[in-house]
Amino acid sequence: xxxxxxxxxxxxxxxxxxxxxxxxxxxxxxxxxxxxxxxxxxxxxxxxxxxxxxxxxxxxxxxxxxxxxxxxxxxxxxxxxxxxxxxxxxxxxxxxxxxxxxxxxxxxxxxxxxxxxxxxxxxxxxxxxxxxxxxxxxxx
Amino acid sequence: xxxxxxxxxxxxxxxxxxxxxxxxxxxxxxxxxxxxxxxxxxxxxxxxxxxxxxxxxxxxxxxxxxxxxxxxxxxxxxxxxxxxxxxxxxxxxxxxxxxxxxxxxxxxxxxxxxxxxxxxxxxxxxxxxxxxxxxxxxxxxxxxxxxxxxxxxxxxxxxxxxxxxxxxxxxxxxxxxxxxxxxxxxxxxxxxxxxxxxxxxxxxxxxxxxxxxxxxxxxxxxxxxxxxxxxxxxxxxxxxxxxxxxxxxxxxxxxxxxxxxxxxxxxxxxxxxxxxxxxxxxxxxxxxxxxxxxxxxxxxxxxxxxxxxxxxxxxxxxxxxxxxxxxxxxxxxxxxxxxxxxxxxxxxxxxxxxxxxxxxxxxxxxxxxxxxxxxxxxxxxxxxxxxxxxxxxxxxxxxxxxxxxxxxxxxxxxxxxxxxxxxxxxxxxxxxxxxxxxxxxxxxxxxxxxxxxxxxxxxxxxxxxxxxxxxxxxxxxxxxxxxxxxxxxx
Numbered sequence: 001x002x003x004x005x006x007x008x009x010x011x012x013x014x015x016x017x018x019x020x021x022x023x024x025x026x027x028x029x030x031x032x033x034x035x036x037x038x039x040x041x042x043x044x045x046x047x048x049x050x051x052x053x054x055x056x057x058x059x060x061x062x063x064x065x066x067x068x069x070x071x072x073x074x075x076x077x078x079x080x081x082x083x084x085x086x087x088x089x090x091x092x093x094x095x096x097x098x099x100x101x102x103x104x105x106x107x108x109x110x111x112x113x114x115x116x117x118x119x120x121x122x123x124x125x126x127x128x129x130x131x132x133x134x135x136x137x138x139x140x
Numbered sequence: 141x142x143x144x145x146x147x148x149x150x151x152x153x154x155x156x157x158x159x160x161x162x163x164x165x166x167x168x169x170x171x172x173x174x175x176x177x178x179x180x181x182x183x184x185x186x187x188x189x190x191x192x193x194x195x196x197x198x199x200x201x202x203x204x205x206x207x208x209x210x211x212x213x214x215x216x217x218x219x220x221x222x223x224x225x226x227x228x229x230x231x232x233x234x235x236x237x238x239x240x241x242x243x244x245x246x247x248x249x250x251x252x253x254x255x256x257x258x259x260x261x262x263x264x265x266x267x268x269x270x271x272x273x274x275x276x277x278x279x280x281x282x283x284x285x286x287x288x289x290x291x292x293x294x295x296x297x298x299x300x301x302x303x304x305x306x307x308x309x310x311x312x313x314x315x316x317x318x319x320x321x322x323x324x325x326x327x328x329x330x331x332x333x334x335x336x337x338x339x340x341x342x343x344x345x346x347x348x349x350x351x352x353x354x355x356x357x358x359x360x361x362x363x364x365x366x367x368x369x370x371x372x373x374x375x376x377x378x379x380x381x382x383x384x385x386x387x388x389x390x391x392x393x394x395x396x397x398x399x400x401x402x403x404x405x406x407x408x409x410x411x412x413x414x415x416x417x418x419x420x421x422x423x424x425x426x427x428x429x430x431x432x433x434x435x436x437x438x439x440x441x442x443x444x445x446x447x448x449x450x451x452x453x454x455x456x457x458x459x460x461x462x463x464x465x466x467x468x469x470x471x472x473x474x475x476x477x478x479x480x481x482x483x484x485x486x487x488x489x490x491x492x493x494x495x496x497x498x499x500x501x502x503x504x505x506x507x508x509x510x511x512x513x514x515x516x517x518x519x520x521x522x523x524x525x526x527x528x529x530x531x532x533x534x535x536x537x538x539x540x541x542x543x544x545x546x547x548x549x550x551x552x553x554x555x556x557x558x559x560x561x562x563x564x565x566x567x568x569x570x571x572x573x574x575x576x577x578x579x580x581x582x583x584x585x586x587x588x589x590x591x592x593x594x595x596x597x598x599x600x601x602x603x604x605x606x607x608x609x610x611x612x613x614x615x616x617x618x619x620x621x622x623x624x625x626x627x628x629x630x
Contacts (some may be wrong), residue, residue, distance in 0.1 A: 015608040018537030019246070019365070023253055025530055026368035029523040030257040033374035034264040046272045048280070065296045067304065073500050081307075085281040089274070089307070092285055093293035 048086065054132040055090035058106070061128065061136065067095040069102030071122055071137070073109045083108055100139075107135030120134060144188035144333065146207075146273065147188075147326035148310045150214050151319075154191075155184025157217025157457045158419070161224060162466075164412040174352035175398070178345040179416065182391055185338065186423035189318035190473050192325075197476075201294050202325045211402055244605055247361045254364035258347055261371045261380075265343060266336075268381035273332035275339070275383030282308050283385060284335055287320035291330065301481050311482040313474060315427045316385050320432065335383045342388040343380035346592050347371070349391065353398045354596065357405060357445060357546075359604040364598040369531075373521020375588050386585045390426035393434050394592040398558070400442065401549040402601070403459075411462035418466025430564070430589060435467075441552045499570050509568045512579040515585060539603040546600060553597050557590055 289300030323334035424431030
C-alpha cells in the first residue's frame with residue numbers, strides 16, 4: 001500500500017515537473033527571442049526602406065508599362081541579386097530585365113564615381129541622375 | 141482608413157457567413173466561438189481573394205463596381221445565415237470535454253504564461269513590422285511585388301507572370317498578393333498597413349485556432365501548453381512579421397486537420413465540417429505550391445484510410461462529396477490560374493528524366509538532406525534549450541492517450557504530414573538548384589509550415605495534465621483498460 005502510494009506520488013511529481021519544465025522552457029524561449037528582436041528599440045527606417053526610397057523619383061518618370069534593362073556595380077552576386085530584386089519591387093509594374101541590352105536601362109550603383117567606367121563599357125549614356133547612385137540610362 | 145476597415149469587414153462577413161452557414165452547431169457564444177472566428181477571418185481573406193481574381197479576369201481593374209458586388213455577396217451570405225438560424229431546428233452545441241472543466245493548481249500559471257508569451261510575441265512581431273514595413277526577402281521579391289503589379293498594372297497586371305521575372309516564382313498561387321492588392325483597391329492607394337495587417341492576422345488566427353481547438357478537443361491547459369510551444373521558436377515571430385506565405389499556409393493546413401478532428405469526434409450523420417475542410421485545403425493550395433502537395437496528401441490520407449475505419453460505403457461517398465463541395469470552387473480558380481496565367485514551375489520545367497534519375501540515385505544527396513534536417517531540428521527556430529529532447533521527454537513523463545474517436549483523424553493527420561514531408565524531401569533530392577543553397581534558404585520555413593499541425597497532433601496524443609493528475613486513478617482501474625471504454629472518457 002505504502003509502495004503504491006510512493007509510486008503514485010513519484011508519478012505525480014514527474015508529471016508536474018514535465019509540465020512546468022516544458023511550459024517554462026517555451027515561455028523563456030519566447031521571452032529571450034522577443035528581447036533579441038528589440039521590440040521597444042527606437043524606430044528608425046530599415047536598410048530596405050532607405051534602399052527603396054532611392055527609386056521614388058525614378059518611378060515617376062518611367063513609363064507605366066514595358067521592359068527596361070539593368071546595370072549595377074554591386075558585388076558579390078548574392079548582394080547584386082538582392083539589389084536587383086529590390087529595384088524590381090520598387091519600380092513594378094515596369095519589368096526590369098537583368099541585362100543592359102535594352103533601349104532604356106536603370107543604373108543602380110553603390111559607388112557613383114565608379115559608374116563612368118561601367119557605363120563606357122556598356123555603351124550607355126546618362127539621361128538623368130536621380131541621386132544616391134540611381135541613374136536613368138540610354139543605349140548609345 | 142474607413143475604406144481599409146470596410147475591406148476587412150466585407151472579407152470578415154464573407155468568411156463569417158460561410159463558416160456559420162456550414163457549422164453544424166448553432167449558437168454564437170459557445171465554446172467553439174474562437175475556432176469559428178479565427179477560421180472566419182482566414183476564410184474571409186481566401187474567399188475575397190478569389191472574388192477579386194474572378195473580377196480581374198472578367199472585368200479588369202476593380203472600381204466601385206467590385207466593392208458593391210463584394211458587399212452584395214457578403215449581405216447575401218449573412219441573409220442566408222439568418223434564414224438558416226430561423227428555419228432550421230436547434231442543434232446540440234459543441235461541449236467541452238468533462239475533464240477540462242476540472243481545475244489544476246497550476247492551470248492559472250499556465251494561462252498566465254501563455255497570455256504573457258502570446259502578447260510579447262505579437263508586440264514584438266508588430267514592432268518588427270513597423271521597422272520593416274515592406275517585409276523581408278520573399279515579401280519583396282514575390283508577394284508584395286506581385287501585389288504591386290496587380291494594383292499598379294491596370295489592364296497589364298498579368299505582366300507579373302513575364303518569363304523575365306522567372307526568379308520571382310511567377311507560378312506561385314495568388315491568395316496573398318490578391319489580398320494585398322484588394323486592400324489597396326479599397327483604400328485607393330498603396331499602404332504597407334495592408335500586408336502588415338494580413339501577416340499579423342494570420343499569426344494571431346493560428347495561435348487562436350491551435351489553442352481554442354485543443355481547449356475544445358482536449359483541455360484548456362493542454363491548449364495553453366500548445367500555444368506556448370508553438371510560439372517558442374524565434375522563427376515563428378520572425379516569419380510572422382516578414383509578410384511571408386508560410387504562416388498563412390501553416391494556418392490552412394492546421395485548420396483542415398482540426399476540421400477533420402471535429403468531424404470525426406463530434407459529428408454523426410452530418411458531414412458539414414468537411415465542406416469547410418475542403419475550403420481550407422483549397423486555400424492552402426491557393427496560398428503556395430506546397431499547399432498543393434498538402435491538398436493531394438490530405439485527400440490520399442483521408443480517403444484511403446477512411447475505409448479501414450468505416451468501410452467503403454455510403455459514408456465514404458458522402459464525406460468525399462462534402463469535401464469536394466468545399467474544394468472544387470477554389471480548385472477551379474487554381475487550375476484556371478495555373479493553365480492560363482502561370483508559367484511552368486522552375487523545379488519541374490527545367491528537368492529531364494536522365495538528370496532526375498541521376499539525382500535520385502546519388503546517395504550523397506540523401507545524406508546531405510538528412511544532415512541538414514538533423515541540424516535544423518536540433519535548434520528548430522531558436523529555443524533556449526534543445527526542443528527535441530524536451531518534446532521526447534514530455535510524453536514519456538505524462539503519458540500518451542489516443543481515444544478511439546481520435547484514431548481516424550490522428551491517422552489522417554500523421555499520414556498527410558508524412559506524405560507532405562516526403563514530398564519536400566524528394567523536391568530537395570531532385571532540385572535543379574545547388575542543394576546546399578536550396579536547403580539553407582528554405583528548409584527552416586518548410587518545417588515552419590508543418591509546425592502548427594505538428595504541435596496540434598502532438599498535444600492531441602499526449603495526455604493532458606488533467607488526465608495525468610486527476611484522472612489517473614480512473615484510468616488505472618481494470619474496466620477502463622478496454623479501449624472502447626476509453627472513447628467515452630472526456
